Amino acid sequence: MRTIATLALVTVVSATPVRAEDDGWRLGLGMGVGASVLDPDLDDYRWDVSPATVVDASASAFRGRWAAGLNARTTATVQATGIPGESAAPEVDLHMIEAHGAVRALAWYGIELWGNAHGGRMFLRYEPDSLYLANPTGGAPIQVRFAPIDEWTAGFGASLRREFSGRFAVAAQATNSFFALDTSHRRNGEIVEQRETFHNWSIGLSASWLLEL
Numbered sequence: 001m002r003t004i005a006t007l008a009l010v011t012v013v014s015a016t017p018v019r020a021e022d023d024g025w026r027l028g029l030g031m032g033v034g035a036s037v038l039d040p041d042l043d044d045y046r047w048d049v050s051p052a053t054v055v056d057a058s059a060s061a062f063r064g065r066w067a068a069g070l071n072a073r074t075t076a077t078v079q080a081t082g083i084p085g086e087s088a089a090p091e092v093d094l095h096m097i098e099a100h101g102a103v104r105a106l107a108w109y110g111i112e113l114w115g116n117a118h119g120g121r122m123f124l125r126y127e128p129d130s131l132y133l134a135n136p137t138g139g140a141p142i143q144v145r146f147a148p149i150d151e152w153t154a155g156f157g158a159s160l161r162r163e164f165s166g167r168f169a170v171a172a173q174a175t176n177s178f179f180a181l182d183t184s185h186r187r188n189g190e191i192v193e194q195r196e197t198f199h200n201w202s203i204g205l206s207a208s209w210l211l212e213l
Contacts, residue, residue: 037202
């Protein structure tokens with residue numbers, strides 16, 4: 001019985017591809033989907049912070065254990081007005097374009113652990129970008145406009161990655177991103193305006209195609 005188990009283990013290990021260190025350049029083109037969890041503090045501004053779908057695309061240049069490239073991510077939520085009796089809640093679209101750098105920290109039987117850092121620009125847009133709200137004095141409806149917001153973002157992440165035949169790769173990844181917004185809210189009877197930093201998390205799966213350069 002022990003001999004059979006030993007032979008089975010040898011067979012599995014022999015069938016597991018171990019990629020030799022490659023000094024050449026490769027291009028990875030990837031797509032991914034996952035879930036984004038917004039900072040709970042955004043709930044104070046009536047954002048819906050329940051998990052939402054996030055979609056991303058990336059292009060990375062690989063050389064040995066290093067990689068660098070660009071990625072684009074998009075997710076969305078809604079923001080209520082907080083006005084009693086008003087049910088309208090515009091959609092908040094968050095689009096991010098970022099540069100990233102990554103390093104392969106560990107490799108074990110074809111499974112690779114990568115760490116990465118990223119930074120770029122977030123484009124926050126409302127849909128619709130204006131609402132007509134009831135006038136409490138009974139006059140004409142009041143139009144409220146939601147201006148677009150552009151802010152810098154940065155963050156870090158980690159992924160478990162596996163290549164197949166050197167042409168295709170899949171990865172499970174977790175990413176943290178942070179950004180700042182100018183906020184305004186009521187505190188003890190006064191309006192407080194300040195700049196706050198928010199942290200969002202996302203987890204997901206991605207697939208990429210690898211091309212020799």
